[in-house]
Amino acid sequence: MxxxxxxxxxxxxxxxxxxxxxxxxxxxxxxxxxxxxxxxxxxxxxxxxxxxxxxxxxxxxxxxxIPGYADIENNTYVIKMNKYVEDLENQIASQDKYIEAIQHIMRGVEEATELESGHGKAARKTVQTDKKSKESKNNASVPAKSVSIRKNIGIQYLNAPLDGQIIHGADFKKGHYGIDIAGKKNSAIKAIMEGVVVFADYSIETGNTIALQHPNDMVSVYKHNDKLLKKTGTFVSAGEAIGIIGNTGTLTDGPHLHFELWYKSTPLNPADYIVF
Incomplete structure (x- = not known):
């Protein structure tokens, strides 16, 4: 007790x-x-x-x-992010191929490229023509079928890119895929119709160059600018100033605008579609 x-x-x-x-x-x-x-x-x-x-x-x-911890929500997030990154990679690949095609156009290559897209992936198809049809297209002395192409493109009027005079016409046989236009000093270079800037940069041969993607697979290219007023990805309206006339690049012997017009990767003679 x-x-x-x-x-x-x-x-x-x-x-x-x-x-x-x-x-x-x-x-x-x-x-x-x-x-x-x-x-x-x-x-x-x-x-x-x-x-x-x-x-x-x-x-x-x-x-x-925590080692070995399995978070279902986090795994789902990672899967979504991986899919998002994959889609971005596909878009970038498509844009790279598209820019490559634009660069081919601006360099004036004879073998044009046509882009095909599907499910976020882009493929490039080489367009080849026989010798007879190529000679027909490259003959600048023969007027283009502007009425037929205008109907396919769905356009009635294109603005002149520069208020000036044509000093050199198109000659596809010699690799001159556009026209040279002389104008007054500091004249504005204008968009022929509404579109999106797909290229705006400097190259050794063509100087300050800008290219616009228009509706219905039409592309317009403006070379030798003194300065560019728009950046890649910018939307521009018809008649909007996109550059200033200049003499940049090695392929020029005086201030002028070298202007090219392309439809479905095929060069057109701008003089057949625009009144200067």
Missing amino acids: AETGKNKNRKEEKFKIVILNDQTYEEKFAFKIKRKFVIPGVILVFILMLSVSLLIISYTPLKLF
């Missing part, structure tokens, strides 16, 4: 936890607890800490650092 009473008294013993000021020994905080509540108290604190830790891990990005 005496031993039991002694154990009971020990359980009823109280402990005091005190926090003191290190210099003045002033009591800042005190906490009393009985011996019998020490172990349950420690367990309770442990449970609380464990619960808080689990909540923090569950509702914060910390869970991503």
Whole structure:
């Protein structure tokens, strides 16, 4: 009985936890607890800490650092991002091939390219013609079938790119795929119709060059500009200024505009479609 009473008294013993000021020994905080509540108290604190830790891990990005943790939502997000990146890569590849085709046009290559698109992917198809049809197309002295092409394109009128005089006509046999127009100094170069700028940059041979993509597979190219007023990707209206007449590039012997008109990757004689 005496031993039991002694154990009971020990359980009823109280402990005091005190926090003191290190210099003045002033009591800042005190906490009393009985011996019998020490172990349950420690367990309770442990449970609380464990619960808080689990909540923090569950509702914060910390869970991503747990080895082997499989977050379904995060995996779904990664899959969507991978698909998005793949689509972007396809679009970039399509744009690269399109720009390559525009560059071929501006360099005046005889073998034109035609773009075909499908499900976000672009393919390039080489258009080849026999010798007889090529000679027919490249003969600048024969007027183009402007009425028929105008009907296919769906246009009735094209603005003149420059108020000036034609000094050199188109000669497809010699690789001159456009016309040269002389104009006054600082004259504005204007868009022949509405479209989007698909190329606006400098090249050694053609200087400051800008190309516009118009509806119905028509492209217009303006070379040797003193300066360009529009950037790639810009939408322009018919008659809007896109450059200033100049003499840039090596393939020029004086201030003028070299202007080209292409329909479905085939060069046209601008003089057959525009009144200068």
